[in-house]
Amino acid sequence: MNLNFEYIAAHISDYIQNENFFDTFDIRDIKTIMKYSRLTADQYVTLLKQSSSTLNSKELYISTRKANVTIQNFEEIVSILKFVKKYMKFHIFDGIVDFIKESDKHLRDSTDEIKKLQAKLNTLQKQKQNAAKETTVTRINESHNYPKEFLTKISSLKETRDFDSIYKFFEELSSKGNREMISKACEEGLWKKTAKACEEEHRLKKTSKPWEEELCLGDLMLEESKDDKNVLHIASEKGNLNLVKSLIEYGCDKETKDDDGNTPLILASENGHLEVVKYLISVGADKEAKDKYGDNPLISASSKGHLEVVKYLISVGFDKEAKNKYGDNPLISASSKGHLEVVKYLISVGADKEAKDNDGKTPLILASENGHLEVVKYLISVGFDKEAKNKYGDNPLISASENGHLEVVKYLISVGADKEAKDKYGWTPLISASSKGHLEIVKYLISVGADKEAKNKYGDNPLISASSNGHLEVVKYLISVGADKEAKNKYGDNPLISASENGHLEVVKYLISVGADKEAKNNDGKTPLISASSKGHLEVVKYLISVGADKEAKNNDGKTPLIFASSKGHLEVVKYLISVGFDKEAKNKYGDNPLILASENGHLEVVKYLISVGADKEAKNNDGYTPLIFASSKGHLEVVKYLISVGADKEAKNNDGKTPLIFASSNGHLEVVKYLISVGADKEAKNKYGDNPLISASENGHLEVVKYLISVGADKEAKNNDGKTPLISASSKGHLEIVKYLISVGAKKNAMDKFGCTVLSAAKDNVRVYLISL
Helix, strand or coil: CCCCHHHHHHCHHHHHHHCCHHHHCCHHHHHHHHHHCEEEHHHHHHHHHHHHCCCCHHHHHHHHCCCEEECCCHHHHHHHHHHHHHHHCCCCHHHHHHHHHHHHHHHHHHHHHHHHHHHHHHHHHHHHHHHHHHHHHHHHHHHCCCCHHHHHHHHHHHHCCCHHHHHHHHHHHHHHCCHHHHHHHHHCCHHHCCHHHHHHHHHHHHHCCHHHHHHHHHHHHHCCCCCCCCHHHHHHHHCCHHHHHHHHHCCCCCCCCCCCCCCHHHHHHHCCCHHHHHHHHHCCCCCCCCCCCCCCHHHHHHHHCCHHHHHHHHHCCCCCCCCCCCCCCHHHHHHHHCCHHHHHHHHHCCCCCCCCCCCCCCHHHHHHHCCCHHHHHHHHHCCCCCCCCCCCCCCHHHHHHHCCCHHHHHHHHHCCCCCCCCCCCCCCHHHHHHHHCCHHHHHHHHHCCCCCCCCCCCCCCHHHHHHHCCCHHHHHHHHHCCCCCCCCCCCCCCHHHHHHHCCCHHHHHHHHHCCCCCCCCCCCCCCHHHHHHHHCCHHHHHHHHHCCCCCCCCCCCCCCHHHHHHHHCCHHHHHHHHHCCCCCCCCCCCCCCHHHHHHHCCCHHHHHHHHHCCCCCCCCCCCCCCHHHHHHHHCCHHHHHHHHHCCCCCCCCCCCCCCHHHHHHHCCCHHHHHHHHHCCCCCCCCCCCCCCHHHHHHHCCCHHHHHHHHHCCCCCCCCCCCCCCHHHHHHHCCCHHHHHHHHHCCCCCCCECCCCCECCCCCCHHHHHHHHHC
16 A cells, blocks of 8 residues: 555644554554654654554554654653553663653752853843943043034934935944944934934924924924834844944943834844844843734744744743734734744744634634635644634634635645534635635535535525625526525525615626516515615616516505605615606605605705605604604704795694704704794794793703793793793703703792692702702
8 A cells, every 4th residue: 555654644643633543554654654753742652552552562662663752841751751661661761760850850950040140140241231331432422523524414314304314324334333423323312213203393393483493403303202113123124233233232222112112123023134133132132022012023023924033032932822912922923924834833842722812713713714725734734623713603614715715625625624614603614705705615615515505693695695795606606506596584685685785786687687586575575676775776776677676565664665765865766766657755654755754864955856846845744744843853954944945834743733843942953943943933832732942942951952042032931731841841850050041040940830849849869959059
């Protein structure tokens, strides 16, 4: 039998997990597989245990002696030796085990002592460096022997808006080794300037007043800015080691941060500049520094695929499990971006294969989501769970399908991923791919048997999802393989209704062409035509009318396409429907017609058009609301003005006797109140309960309306049918500021309603306290 030993070795974890390795392969083949394999200590011990029931000690020795085993610590050595002693009868290992344990203890004690000595040494080195810098700076300051052109250059750069000139100046000094000049430039604070700060200073100089010039060019210009990147940031980002060294040697802050929180070490790591990284670490740069997103140097390097930087940072003690604010650690970041070699390395040094980000995404989910096939293959080969789910229930296959990564989908299916897996909302890989229009994935999933009628928790199947999102080619393919064109979701929407509602004309045409029912209704009674009209999709409306869609169709509330279009403000649809004979006075079951609903919702242009074609401006619904009453009630001032201008009755009353002014006052629409008063509306009109505008405004707490009505002479002692005055009404509802105002303008504090309630006895807590205090 010809075996692919490399493939078997790469997937040995599967055989270990299934406990069938020694049953599957001959002992001669096992020796070869061991040579290709890279095992952890745990995997090796597990293999040994599994073999003990099949092989004798000699066979066990022969078959496993050439295994490549990665040992991480003394404990793993001991566990292997203990097993070998037990099953291979090598009792000589007793002494070796005891020796290793004792050595481990001694080494741990010695390591602690070494760390203490290292800390003392680091402190002494820093003191030495600081002393050297102070000596150098003192010597330079004492000499004051700078060329005049150099000092002039610094002065001009301190005022420039050209950051590139500043950076090039430092580059030139560094390349020439002008240590004293670099020190002077740093001392002057020139390194702290940033591109953004330069622009801001230029803007301020152009607009500042003469007496502000000194502040602009002094304190502001040389104040260290955390906006954008300064010279040290750029040097680190570009990998200019000489300049980085020069700047830090002469006092520049190695922990300076840009506006994203990046330190020089983070920027050097992110951009793969190993030597700069090493140098910054050597001078004590903070290894725990994080940017504002929580990325540290190791996460940044991993995210950008800089393997050598990653290796170095790991070697100097960076935490390979550190996470940013989104929960991304180095392995998650590298997997998400497809950096295979970094992923392999991190796994090799023990990175946590169970780590998840804040959304519950594993490295494998992220690699699948972003289409990184080789990373996906590798992660699967080292035992990552291909069915792991994030907190939304998405697994690798769902993520790859949703994002259109065909080769990843094929590979995951080939290794047994569940093609019918569902996320927490019931989306399968096929529904996800159909929803996003990934035709080739849809074809592939169908070809391997995915359920084309599967539904999510909303009842959407692949065809409904594709139709809803306008993916014509997916719709055509699903229909071609027998998908049910009349299937409905839990809301009763079928593919045609969904396509019509979302304005996908070509999908609508195709579905009609293959016989979809153009009069189908959803749970609310909406047909495709009603749905398209409601959303303002004119071309879909025209097409449906052209193929004979029912113009008299109504939903469960009796709304016609024209009523829907008017209520939503879709003027062009309204015009078209009127032009093809829709009834402009048709009413829903509440008695609302197109003009009433357009007025209620403030659609001025629709109102104007309906009036222009003869709509009844005094039409009333079942509750007696006219277009003007509705517009006033909702505060649509321009609609109110227009309706008044064309003669609408400003004193019309609904079934409760409320006029437009009473409604506007009751709902606090001050500008509408002012306008209605200005055109002569009756400020003392009463509804059937005797409430007038002032009583209504007082009861509902609209202070500015109350003030205005009083200012134009409204009766502050008017009473409703229960004898309540504005003051009693405001007091009973706890509107303290209105109570205070009404009393300040002379409202009677001793007023009493027909039930004997006074202003005080009707008062709520805060008002009661105020009234007692008077």
